[in-house]
Amino acid sequence: RKEVEQDPGPFNVPEGATVAFNCTYSNSASQSFFWYRQDCRKEPKLLMSVYSSGNEDGRFTAQLNRASQYISLLIRDSKLSDSATYLCVVNYNFNKFYFGSGTKLNVKP
């Protein structure tokens, strides 16, 4: 069983739409959580951390549900520039970061 699982998509949405991704993790001892963004043939870049109480950064909202072991990312008012692959990341044992395979988002004009 994979440590972190994501729906690979693609999610095809029009500009201005709201889109949500979920990610589940298997280890209940997981300690910290992040969303990364990866553009085609580029390195992953940190989008935002995910805090237990939920957190927002502009159009992006991240939520954590420890009881059900899932993390979500909500993107409001999608822009063409949001088109990318979004990676869910879970950390436990301090030194190890586990990545989901990513969810691909295509925002269409």
Add this chain to the structure above:
Amino acid sequence: DAGITQSPRHKVTETGTPVTLRCHQTENHRYMYWYRQDPGHGLRLIHYSYGVKDTDKGEVSDGYSVSRSKTEDFLLTLESATSSQTSVYFCASRPRQGLRNTIYFGEGSWLTVV
């Protein structure tokens, strides 16, 4: 950005030859990592380092070795390259332990084994 550079960025090599990928960081980060990324598998940890000369295996370490003789450099060696090691390799680093400290990636090294 963490100032991580990888070299070479692209390489084609023949099966059975040794290959070394270099990762250099200028941030004095303690922790460094090597990942490979393949379609359908996402990023998988090969090896990581928690200090000079301190390294440990990740989930896909077979066929790979690493060395860290200086804080800023982390080398990944494929002793005898195989076609299954064709992949994109990302180096990453992290400043220190702490729940809010995450990892930052280099630009990647594209390796093709023919």
